[in-house]
Amino acid sequence: MSDKPHSCEVCGYPFARKSNLLSHMTTHTGEKPHICEVCGSSFARKSYLVSHMKTHTGEKPYSCEVCGSSSAQKSTLLIHMKIHTGEKPHSCEVCGSSFALKSNLMTHMKTHTGDKPHSCEVCGSSFASKSTLLRHMKTHTGEKPHSCDVCVSSFAQKSTLLRHIKTHTGEKPHSCKVCGSSFAEKSTLLHHMKTHTGDKPHSCEVCGSSFAWKSTLLHHMNTHTGHKPHSCDVCGSSFAQKSTLLTHMRTHTGDKPHSCDVCGSSFAQKSTLLTHMRTHTGEKPHSCKVCGSSFAQKIHLLRHMKTHTGHKPHFCEICGSSFAQKSNLYKHMKTHKGEKPHSCEVCGSSFTWKSNLMTHIKIHTGDKPLSCEVCSSSFALKSTLLTHIKTHTGEKPHVW
Known part of the structure; x- marks a missing residue:
């Protein structure tokens, strides 16, 4: 006799216990009989409801022995442990990239297939993952639930808040092996590395200019189209790049955050400070x-x-x-x-x-x-x- 005598009539998957089969059937019927009394969320299994309740109680009984982080669910702790072990068992058959979670692999696969099933009802933009859509929605609602305890700046995404925090701590854990420059973000380091390799894979179809980053190419295209989408609320001047608008705003506010260590002169732009420093060094390149x-x-x-x-x-x-x-x-x-x-x-x-x-x-x-x-x-x-x-x-x- 089989160890799993109870089979699903829909998909044929076998189970050792009838109770497990009954729980499994809800995946086909869509039935979610277990309801949270706090927020009304419903779940197919009671165990899912029990785990969900911890989001209301704040209970996190599972602790990481390496860094002390605590999790509400054991499965979340096991996922977290892969950060320390570096384990990435799920590999992409197309490009070879590996991931700690199968869900991350599935999301990644959409970059190859181009599948973007999640659409924004406001502007029509489509996204490969639901989480990216939810982040995008905050650009329409203006919601910024993540606040900095130091300067009270608020952000739509927690990851952006964590990056911002480094501006206060001065933490720059990512170092360039070529010149020793250090950066707060790994992505910034990867951008910086192109200054050493000279890699400029993004080319302008109009004039042939090439750029290290796609974002720079997109900004450059505005020089051909004359598109200046960023306008100053004070004087009405318009700019092709948002960064140029932010710099321009300092002409109204008088803000000069970049100071010379030699003579104390202050400047609105870092580039102006670097140029000024040549008056002290005598450099004429x-x-x-x-x-x-x-x-x-x-x-x-x-x-x-x-x-x-x-x-x-x-x-x-x-x-x-x-x-x-x-x-x-x-x-x-x-x-x-x-x-x-x-x-x-x-x-x-x-x-x-x-x-x-x-x-x-x-x-x-x-x-x-x-x-x-x-x-x-x-x-x-x-x-x-x-x-x-x-x-x-x-x-x-x-x-x-």
């Missing part, structure tokens, strides 16, 4: 291929290049003078307007340009930072030093 002059910023190099090409696209409508840079045109316009907004606090003299005021100030301070390498004479202005140098070289450029 951008060199002119024509004359060899080097500059701290690429934009300064581009301006300089116009001195070689002679290109002066900016014209004065009053006198016709032309300039290589628009900023120089603005400065020139002050000579027509007679505008002198920069005043000396010592003697009251006013100047059209701030640079002239700074030069004038040296008359009062006696500051002469420029020295002659031949005779050690010191001067306040570079132009005066250059004129003085000619007394040593014998150069007489001005012949009358």
